[in-house]
Amino acid sequence: xxxxxxxxxxxxxxxxxxxxxxxxxxxxxxxxxxxxxxxxxxxxxxxxxxxxxxxxxxxxxxxxxxxxxxxxxxxxxxxxxxxxxxxxxxxxxxxxxxxxxxxxxxxxxxxxxxxxxxxxxxxxxxxxxxxxxxxxxxxxxxxxxxxxxxxxxxxxxxxxxxxxxxxxxxxxxxxxxxxxxxxxxxxxxxxxxxxxxxxxxxxxxxxxxxxxxxxxxxxxxxxxxxxxxxxxxxxxxxxxxxxxxxxxxxxxxxxxxxxxxxxxxxxxxxxxxxxxxxxxxxxxxxxxxxxxxxxxxxxxxxxxxxxxxxxxxxxxxxxxxxxxxxxxxxxxxxxxxxxxxxxxxxxxxxxxxxxxxxxxxxxxxxxxxxxxxxxxx
Numbered sequence: 001x002x003x004x005x006x007x008x009x010x011x012x013x014x015x016x017x018x019x020x021x022x023x024x025x026x027x028x029x030x031x032x033x034x035x036x037x038x039x040x041x042x043x044x045x046x047x048x049x050x051x052x053x054x055x056x057x058x059x060x061x062x063x064x065x066x067x068x069x070x071x072x073x074x075x076x077x078x079x080x081x082x083x084x085x086x087x088x089x090x091x092x093x094x095x096x097x098x099x100x101x102x103x104x105x106x107x108x109x110x111x112x113x114x115x116x117x118x119x120x121x122x123x124x125x126x127x128x129x130x131x132x133x134x135x136x137x138x139x140x141x142x143x144x145x146x147x148x149x150x151x152x153x154x155x156x157x158x159x160x161x162x163x164x165x166x167x168x169x170x171x172x173x174x175x176x177x178x179x180x181x182x183x184x185x186x187x188x189x190x191x192x193x194x195x196x197x198x199x200x201x202x203x204x205x206x207x208x209x210x211x212x213x214x215x216x217x218x219x220x221x222x223x224x225x226x227x228x229x230x231x232x233x234x235x236x237x238x239x240x241x242x243x244x245x246x247x248x249x250x251x252x253x254x255x256x257x258x259x260x261x262x263x264x265x266x267x268x269x270x271x272x273x274x275x276x277x278x279x280x281x282x283x284x285x286x287x288x289x290x291x292x293x294x295x296x297x298x299x300x301x302x303x304x305x306x307x308x309x310x311x312x313x314x315x316x317x318x319x320x321x322x323x324x325x326x327x328x329x330x331x332x333x334x335x336x337x338x339x340x341x342x343x344x345x346x347x348x349x350x351x352x353x354x355x356x357x358x359x360x361x362x363x364x365x366x367x368x369x370x371x372x373x374x375x376x377x
Contacts, residue, residue: 154287
């Protein structure tokens with residue numbers, strides 16, 4: 001059975017270019033980067049070259065890029081450092097953030113370490129910038145704003161530059177979870193007022209288990225993980241050498257082919273929107289589907305019926321890989337917090353499915369999926 005993979009927002013296939021770049025560091029170039037002899041120096045050089053490559057693509061200095069295990073570690077580091085090292089006592093976030101952000105904020109608020117405010121969403125599920133400014137203007141304490149650049153479930157894109165300017169106006173620290181946009185959109189950090197962003201290699205055909213944290217050089221924080229001097233004293237632990245090399249290569253490939261890949265993937269998304277609307281007039285789309293939205297993500301809700309409630313399971317049985325929301329909660333049967341925030345009490349009457357695309361997908365695959373859904377419901 002040939003599988004159809006439409007869950008690229010959860011993870012992507014490792015590119016052959018990234019694998020090829022990684023192979024020497026999985027085999028003969030195995031030295032510990034902290035060692036002083038040639039094997040170690042060779043590994044250290046590869047990491048620093050990767051750092052320079054990433055920094056150039058994001059238009060920042062290599063000194064502001066730190067390699068981590070992925071988006072979750074990077075978000076946790078940024079949020080905790082803003083509180084512990086930068087003096088933030090108030091956090092503004094949104095109800096549809098990734099759990100790496102929401103659970104961290106909830107934990108800090110539950111302990112009484114910070115107060116938390118949640119910015120309202122507009123009618124098409126974007127962050128309400130007027131409400132954000134009102135929250136910032138009324139805040140009596142040093143504030144951290146942590147808002148994702150693009151939502152991983154519904155795809156809505158935030159105006160990161162506009163939020164950055166608001167944070168600058170009110171002297172707030174700004175962290176943006178850019179896991180879904182690093183490797184998919186050009187990001188110019190010299191032209192964006194932000195203190196922290198994060199990325200994860202496996203979202204753009206790089207390896208799993210490696211990510212980045214950008215730390216604006218105007219601020220100084222302490223490490224989240226202690227025990228060694230790696231990553232210029234910012235993250236203890238032997239570096240994920242081959243992962244770092246693969247991350248940089250995958251980001252380079254994504255950057256080089258950005259326009260071609262974006263055009264192809266966006267055409268797939270719009271093709272599926274039209275095909276779904278024609279085949280199932282009763283469905284609704286979650287998020288700003290044809291507006292300011294990720295070109296990779298399409299979230300559609302079917303009315304809840306005995307047949308649609310088994311749709312994810314039956315599509316899997318047919319070899320079609322999709323999700324009901326975030327892969328981080330894929331084992332859960334309940335409707336995600338994002339869909340609940342959008343639809344409130346009516347969320348339980350819906351069966352949301354997220355289709356997310358990559359450069360390898362085709363319109364023929366979409367046709368097959370539509371036919372299979374017709375057959376099932």
